[in-house]
Amino acid sequence: MYLGIDGGGSKTAFALIDDAGRLRATHEASSLYYHEVGLENVEATLRDGLAATLAKANITPQELSFSFFGLPAYGEDKRLQALLDGLPGQLLGHQRYRCGNDMICSWAGSLACRDGISVIAGTGSMAYGSYQGCGARVGGWGELFSDEGSAYWIARAGLTLFSRMSDGRTAKGPLHGLLRRHFALDDDLDLCAAIYGGDMTDRSKLARLSLLVAEAAAAGDVQARAIFNAAALELTEIVKAVGAQLGVPAGALLPVSYSGGVFNSGELVLAPFRAALAEANPNGPAYTLQTPLLPPVIGAAIHAAQLIGVEFSAAALAALAGQVNQSPTLELL
Template structure:
């Protein structure tokens, strides 16, 4: 029987379970809701992981004992040392051979197929992870209160701040005003306070970021500038990784990316590439080879000491 690797890519919006074989066949995929423990709690997180694993195994017609190795990359892992024990046991009794880490690893393993370089994640939150000659480093991922620059949550906050400036005369009004009013169904602009203070979930709040792209596409120069700033903030994360890994100035290094913010396409990728040229000469921005869902499974294979062959990776890409 082929070796089987189960990857769990957690996130602020969704959690994906992907089972692959050592010869590059995708055997199952299951999707669930957020796995951000701060939002749903550890009990719900444990149940979500258990149910998701069982659903993926049922799809493939295999049992937990058939899985060679599993890896779960979860948001906020490592950000409270007192909780590491609780994270480490989330899959106990569910899978006999498993490991838990931060979801940034899924993005790196997928976008760069496990090769040296830097991965930028800009989804609900933002973070970067890189590996170079056996060393690894993390940058960012400090959370929405005082970090997560360049993320969807950060962009959403900046969108609302710009709307407030536009509507009370501190900034020239642009297409963003109408988009925000329509999105929230505002009868009066100040009703936005009630809409936000009502306590939208973190993942729901982050969806407001899409209005920056819509407004920029409609010709709103100030909204466009928010996306330029996002690109620069994400380039700063890459530069931080390069410093932590002690890369030589001008060292050629691949930088790739994942996350919903990049759905804005060139509106973010263009500024990111320009900012990388300033902050990290030698960096080459690469289109992701795989997404973080497959990245989680690829990392599981690596943990098992059985990284997928070039032929298997090519089959996954077909």
Template sequence: MAASYFLGVDGGGTKTEFVLTDQAGTVLATHQGGPSYYIQIGFEGLHHLLAEGVSAVLKKVGATTADIDYAFFGLPAYGEDSSAQTFLDVIPEAVLGHHRYACGNDMICGWAGSLGGRDGINIVAGTGSIGYGERQGIAARGGGWGEVFSDEGSAHWIAIQGLNVFSRMGDGRLPKGPLYEIFMTELDLKHDLDVCGYVFGREGHGPSRDKIAALSKLVARACVQGDTEAKRIFDRAGYELALIIDAIRVSLGFTGEEEVPLSYSGGVFRGEGLILEPLKRYLSALYPRYSLVTPVMSPSLGAALYAARLAGTLAKVSQ
């Protein structure tokens, strides 16, 4: 019999991870591609990205798309625009050549990976931010409305707050702290007002969403160096993420003395204490029974796990 595989695709605003596993869940091949945020790269760009990534992981094991038993594509912004839904749902078919797949928001990958598919909540703070949880077959999400007016606590949000602080330090509304010099040096600015050229673009277009989000690392560095305003940004980020989590808890019906398994994923959490410390503090004030656990596996492996779960569910339905 020909080998069969599960494919997990964890999309994001900065990178997209592809994972191919066997039926036992053993990782056989991985591949990393660029951002799969269709609002940024377009539908054609997404098609090309997915085709390239799927081809890359299959090539490593000498397989074809026909060998994929089931796949799950976790895509950023999926489910947030009805007019785009039809296009997003059929792009994987063009890549795989069959219907053995499902699409969903990339928040599902984070949840499935961090909690191993168990009931509970996962909070994502990467380029954007979003929370997702499941309990007794009920699902709920919170946040994730996009960087223009939401995505609180995300890398993009932290970067924007940092740029705001930089501007205030530049014109004297705030005293200059470490953040000011870090931005001046790392962005190679001759004058602080040159940051406008960096953000708004010298040729009619500025940096992409993920490039702006990358500036959150400068805010984190300033925080480590004792910048008071940078610390306030991370404190507020923890507060905003806590609000998202607690709204999901209420939607899922966790009440009273019931423990709520909670995990996390996304690049902002690489700062560990910078974000986890305020997050824990605000969570304990909202609900004392959160149980914060280290992620069990990566979101990309979580996507493959979810694909296997969906395959099993569909098999039972067809019997």
């Protein structure tokens, strides 16, 4: 039995699998982003989520062979490292687990723990890659000065575009009306109160405004579409930096996959991302965009098995993929 936990900035997913590729239980809970919810809530969410997941499978923590806890912002604050590393042991009652950044869940799921680079563009953004036993991370510095190409970054760019449309610095497009209706604005400047004085200071809530930017782009807003084109270029730069850190040689072909809500916009971001990757390194490695094989939470579970030397067969991975396709709760992205 292998337990995977994929803790994101907006929600947390739990999945329990066995080595035959059978999905034994899943559960969904709130965010584990401790900067926003606090460590006490992280502990409570993990405790309740573990209890619910194991109860669905009718097993005890002692029956878990190994677990992987993918935690947002893990490794970014050494003062809290020991606390985060020790927390699962208190909840499980044993030490058969490992903690890591949730970017590893994305890589492990989208590429089934094979060599390649996985880009996360959800509330935040970052990438993780693996090549011939080495791993590398790029991005994920936070929304104030990084997270390029993320939902938060897109939402912020959309708000900037709205202000420029309102002031007359650029032509009004569909985004202007969409944001006015969303916030029920009597006057455009009322947006300031809605953003600064309301609950939009919550990172994940503001990030959800990226959906309006996508809606505007689909409605023909050229400037909103340009935001997604720019996001794709930023994500490509992240991929290139991971490849450079990994020392991938010129001419090597490396798969690139993805996860996170930004990719739910489909070809709006995938088309420019695919095109940018094709032109990324004329004298370096070649990158090919690959549809994710499994959700990040399933990736966390198969990575848990990998950490103790258990490799899933092609048949077991295919069985997991089939169950994911039939599950109403598991999202590939």
